[in-house]
Amino acid sequence: MSDNNLQEYVTILIADQLFGIPVLEVHDVLRGLSLTKIPLAPAEVAGALNLRGRIVTAINVRKRLGLPELESEEKGMSIVVEHHGEPYSLMIDNVGEVLGLNLDDLQPTPVTLNTCWKEVSGGVYRLEDKLLVVLQIERLLDFAGSSNIAA
Amino acid sequence: MDDLLSEFLTETNENIGIVDASLVVLEQDPSDESQIDNIFRLVHTIKGTCGFLGLPRLEAVAHAGENVLGKIRDKELTVTADVVTIILEAMDVIKDILATIEETEGEPAGNDADLIARLNDVAFGTADAAPSKVEPISENIDAGSATEDELEAAFLAAEGPDEEVRPGEVSLEELEAAFLAAEGPDDVSAAPVVTNEEATAVEETKSPTERTAKESSISNQSIRVNVQMLENLMTMVSELVLTRNQLLQMVRGMDDNEFTVPLQRLSHVTTELQEGLMKTRMQPIGNAWSKLPRIVRDLSHELGKKIDLVMHGAETELDRQVLEMIKDPLTHMVRNSADHGLEIPTDRTATGKLETGKIVLDAYHEGGHIIIKITDDGRGLNSEKIKKKVLESGLASEAELEGMSTQQIQNFIMRPGFSTAEKITNVSGRGVGMDVVRSNIEKIGGTIALTSEEGKGSTFTIKIPLTLAIVSALIVECCGERFAVPQTSVVELVRASADSSSDNTIEMINDSPVLRLRDHLLPLVHLNDILRLETAADEVADQSEVKGAEEFIVVIQVGSFVFGIIVDRVFDTEEIVVKPIAPILKNLSIFSGNTILGDGSVIMILDPNGIAAMSGDAVVGSGHTEKVETNQGAKGDEKIALLVFRAGGQDPKAVPLSLVARLEEIEVAAIEKANGKMVVQYRGQLMPLTMIDDDVKIVESGRQPVLVFSDQDRTMGLIVDEIVDIVEDHLNIEMTSDKDGYIGSAVVRDKATDIVDVGFCLQKCFGKWFGDTDTRPFGADGQKQKILLVDDSPFFRNMLVPLLKTAGYEVSTAENGVDALKMRDHGKSFDIIISDIEMPEMDGFQFAEEVMGDERWKDTPIVALSSHTTQRDFDRGRDVGFSDYVAKFDRDSLMSVLSQTLRISGSAK
Structure with a gap:
């Protein structure tokens, strides 16, 4: 029965922090596509790109999490997720592996976390050597309100 | 079938x-x-x-x-x-x-x-x-x-x-x-x-x-396919086109390649596939009309009218999406025609019309647009009723209405909350009327125009783009980023420079760029300002020093608002498929969508409406966006452009823009004194400076805005505090002023504004200008000579009236001979008449004959004023009774002729 509680995550790395996104939500992994900037867009929106004929909105996850910019943008990777039928490309530092984790082991988000981290975190797994923060895509993309406050 | x-x-x-x-x-x-x-x-x-x-x-x-x-x-x-x-x-x-x-x-x-x-x-x-x-x-x-x-x-x-x-x-x-x-x-x-x-x-x-x-x-013969499936097919085909383009680009470099022929075939097939798929979106407009006969039938029963609905061009095709959006407006307009437009049978027969009223729907293609006309042979629009209603709702003042053409008055029915139906009926008159129709049509990039003749009927003409899905777009570059501008709103492209080397020079009014474009002053916006890309732009400018050397202006028309967008570069036009932007960016009104270009890159599509809304703020500075209409339709027949500025105090002052030669900012340090007057060296000459009154403060250092007036080789500068705006409005001087330097006050853009008397300023600078004994108005001792100026050009009237007033005359104006003769019928008399020759309805020669042929004004001398100054014109003028003949732009000789003529007629009395 433990299989029912098994959730597979794609692990991603942002500023040396390990994050996980449920594997079924990941549509694509990209590297080095040219971005078109969108003036006047929220700071978290890095631009738009063409993914096989679809226009994908790129989200700068570092900005979203209040982290400094990655020094050289070339090195970054992107993970394409879909939200309400719209594709979004999450710009991250690196993609790791796929981990199968038991939902029973998911710990609640520590209340002391930074607000914008708390918003997007769906809980924390204690891996042997690291902590893995589960990213909630829906919350991650809902930055209209938070960006206003920041501004 | x-x-x-x-x-x-x-x-x-x-x-x-x-x-x-x-x-x-x-x-x-x-x-x-x-x-x-x-x-x-x-x-x-x-x-x-x-x-x-x-x-x-x-x-x-x-x-x-x-x-x-x-x-x-x-x-x-x-x-x-x-x-x-x-x-x-x-x-x-x-x-x-x-x-x-x-x-x-x-x-x-x-x-x-x-x-x-x-x-x-x-x-x-x-x-x-x-x-x-x-x-x-x-x-x-x-x-x-x-x-x-x-x-x-x-x-x-x-x-x-x-x-x-x-x-x-x-x-x-x-x-x-x-x-x-x-x-x-x-x-x-x-x-x-x-x-x-x-x-x-x-x-x-x-x-x-x-x-x-x-x-x-x-x-x-027909199958039903889910629209979503078609959309998907569309995306796939777009993708195919992109891939094709990439392949073509790769092969282009090599000659005589074994791929060339099959690629050409592929290219052909792809194009045809794309076009074919486009066609699946097209539907005959008859689909939107199919319900109308029934509606009209019901209406004719309900209203007791006999109505004949005629439909032409039902097979004209347009995009499904557009069709959906015009369905309701069309229905509404047909209802309107039936309810307001057509009369009841007894009224119709009384006016000699057929008992059965007719509503005609017409649709046809014209260019990339589809034109839909809705015509009825009913009572037409009643201008008086509309006027009354306009006054009641406070949309315009009586004076404003006075100066409007019938067309302009009729257009009020498109304003929000306007309905001429006296009673609220089941059918129409709930105050949601033509304005909703108009906004719906404008939403899809269409326009609506109206012509109506009282007693004969009305025609509404709707012009809408064939499809929303595919638009022709102009690709422009700004700060290294490319953007698409829908071609439908682009009026023209102008190349301009910031220095005065070329014909088109961008000038600044208080940091707002403007361009003289033929007879208009075009407000401009920098795309980089609008998009807040200026930091990047400055970098570019610093690197290349090219900023300002040459710029491209895309002239855009949104409704009746025309403005220019300054961009760095203009590329080609491309057919693009508009895709909606991501929901999280929906609040960016400046983009109407995005798309993928032939080279595979994503490009944002600018929404001219959004830019107009934003630039309204940028250009006007005080939220008067709607009113800064350049109003191309009216071509300034009724409205004239006024330059609004502040000089001494907060009250706005204005001067007809046509009298202003240039707007300059001069270094305060460059102002010198000569002969007790302020002068500045300007274009190799000394230009006298003056102030409208002594309240104007010259800043201690820096730059001071100056309005430059020029006349032949003489120029003068009027020092002002701040240049506010350029507006087009009716110049109705409601209160004349007894204060020197002002003609009077008028309502300009809802604000009482003093209209500056340019003649006074000129006189102040060039005292001698009108001071010659020769040109002194005859009998200048207290009693003013009365002049009637007959000219159809409002510009000219505006220019001459202040001048003549300055010279000490009392001036009345008439638009044409007919109006002037009406004044005679009202028992008015003048000392001298100045008349234009080319005028509508009654030209100057006819007018002169009329004047000479009647006892009342027989002795009043008439001076002809015309741009035709050949000997033949002179002779003909004298034959019909003109006392003298003056070339239109020769101000000085006009003054001396006036003075002399008056003296002669005065001594003859």
């Missing part, structure tokens, strides 16, 4: 196919309630539509069938093979009748009383109906196998077409043909079962082919 009927045939044939299949399923599993519900609903629909179309035989059969099905649904009747058989029989009869209708467009003669009686027997149990010999199918069939059965049954019922056509194999031609005939999306939603399962739909429509096996069968 009638569109409605053919739609009905297609739909009913499909529905019957489904009913057939479902009945078989139901027979096998009578407990399946969803099936019976579905069948009942479909048969009910068939019955309902028959009734609507007036097909009584079909209706009767369907009705009887429905009765039986109703009983089954209400569990009053058990499903048995007999019951199913008789319903199927009813369906077969319906099919036969449909087939006949398809051929003859009418129901066949005949009687189904027998069948109906049997159906009723089953329904109401008069015979030994509901035999219970058929056992219900055993309960323990599990869900899985039931669906399998169903599927199989469905396939059997579909009577397998010989050539099994899978959706993928439907040829483009078929698809095309299908979609030309296909119904609008509302019909699609009306039959969700069909659209949700394309595969079934395709099969179902195929089955009638088998049945009738006739050529030209209408019901199999």
Whole structure:
């Protein structure tokens, strides 16, 4: 029965922090596509790109999490997720592996976390050597309100 | 064949196919309630539509069938093979009748009383109906196998077409043909079962082919395809086009490549595929009109009017999406025409018109647009009523209305909250009127115009783009980023420079760039400012020093607001497919969408409306966006451009823009004193500076804005505090001023504004200008000489009036000879008349003859003022009685002629 509680995550790395996104939500992994900037867009929106004929909105996850910019943008990777039928490309530092984790082991988000981290975190797994923060895509993309406050 | 009927045939044939299949399923599993519900609903629909179309035989059969099905649904009747058989029989009869209708467009003669009686027997149990010999199918069939059965049954019922056509194999031609005939999306939603399962739909429509096996069968010429599927196909084709383009680019470099020929073929096919798919989106406008005859019929009963609705060009095609959006506005306008436009029969006959009023709908293609005209031969718009209403609602003042043309007054009906219907009727007059129509049409990039003649009728002309999906867009670059501007709103492109080396120079009014474009002053916006890309721009400028050397201006028209967008570069135009932007960016009104260009990159599409809204703030500075209309239509006949500025105090002051030669900012340090007056070295000359009154403060250091007036070789500068704006408005001087330097006060953009007397300023600077004894007005001792100035050009009147006033005359104006003669009839008299020669209605020669031919003004000297100054003109002028003849722009000789003429006539008295 433990299989029912098994959730597979794609692990991603942002500023040396390990994050996980449920594997079924990941549509694509990209590297080095040219971005078109969108003036006047929220700071978290890095631009738009063409993914096989679809226009994908790129989200700068570092900005979203209040982290400094990655020094050289070339090195970054992107993970394409879909939200309400719209594709979004999450710009991250690196993609790791796929981990199968038991939902029973998911710990609640520590209340002391930074607000914008708390918003997007769906809980924390204690891996042997690291902590893995589960990213909630829906919350991650809902930055209209938070960006206003920041501004 | 009638569109409605053919739609009905297609739909009913499909529905019957489904009913057939479902009945078989139901027979096998009578407990399946969803099936019976579905069948009942479909048969009910068939019955309902028959009734609507007036097909009584079909209706009767369907009705009887429905009765039986109703009983089954209400569990009053058990499903048995007999019951199913008789319903199927009813369906077969319906099919036969449909087939006949398809051929003859009418129901066949005949009687189904027998069948109906049997159906009723089953329904109401008069015979030994509901035999219970058929056992219900055993309960323990599990869900899985039931669906399998169903599927199989469905396939059997579909009577397998010989050539099994899978959706993928439907040829483009078929698809095309299908979609030309296909119904609008509302019909699609009306039959969700069909659209949700394309595969079934395709099969179902195929089955009638088998049945009738006739050529030209209408019901199999169209299939229904989910719109979503078409959209997906569209995306795929776009992708194909991109790939094709990439391949072509790769091959272009190499000559005589083995790929060249097949690539060309691929390219051709792709283009055709793309065009074909585009066509599937097109629908005849008749679809949007189909409901109108009924509406008009009902209206004519309700209103007691006789109305004849004529429709031309119903086959004109346009994009489905556009069609949807104009449906309601069109309906609304036809209602309006019927309600407000047409009179009741007795009124019509009284005015000598035919009793039956006519509403004509016209549609045709013109360029990339479709033009729809709605014409009625009714009473037309009553300008007086509109005026009254305008005054009541405070949309304009009486004075403003006075100066408006009939056309402008009529256009008030497009303003929000405006309805001329005196009573609120069921039909119209609820205050949601033409403004909603207008905004709806403008939303899809269309325009609406109105012409109306009182007593004769009105015509509304709507111009809308053919499709929203594909637009031609101009690609521009700003700060290294590319953007697309929809071509439909681009009026022209202008190359300009920031220095004065070229013809087109960008000038600044208080940091707002403007451009003189022919006879207009065009407000400009920097795209980088609007998009807040200036940091990047500054970097570029620093690097290359090119900023300002040469710039491109895209002249945009939004409604009646014309403005220019300054961009760095202009590329080509491209046909683009507009895709909506991501929901999280929806609040960016500046973009109307985005798209993928031929080279595969994403590009944002600028929304001219959004830019206009934003630039309104940027240009005007105080939220008067709506009113900064350049109003191309009126071409300044009624309105004149005024330059609004502040000088001494907060009250705005204005001067006709046409009198201003340039706007400059001068370094305060450069102001020198000469002969006790302020002067500045300007373009190699000394330019005297003056101030309107002494309250104007010159800043201690930095730059001071100056209005430059020039006349031949003389220039002067008027020092002001701040240049506020350029507005087009009516110049109605409501209060004359006794203060020096002001002509009076007028309402300019809802604010009381002092109109500056340029003549006074000129005089102040060049005291001698009008000071010569020769040009002094005769009899200048206290009593002013009265001049009548007759000229049709408001510009000219505006220019001359202050000058003449400055010279000490009392000036009245008339627009043309007719108006002037009216003044004579009112008993006014003048000392001298200055008249233009070229005028509408009555030219100067005629006018002079009229004046000379009547006792009252016979002795008043007339001076002709014209740009035609040949000897022949002079001679003709003198023949008809002009005392003198002056070239139009020769101010000094005008002054001396006036003075001399007056002296002569004065001494003659």
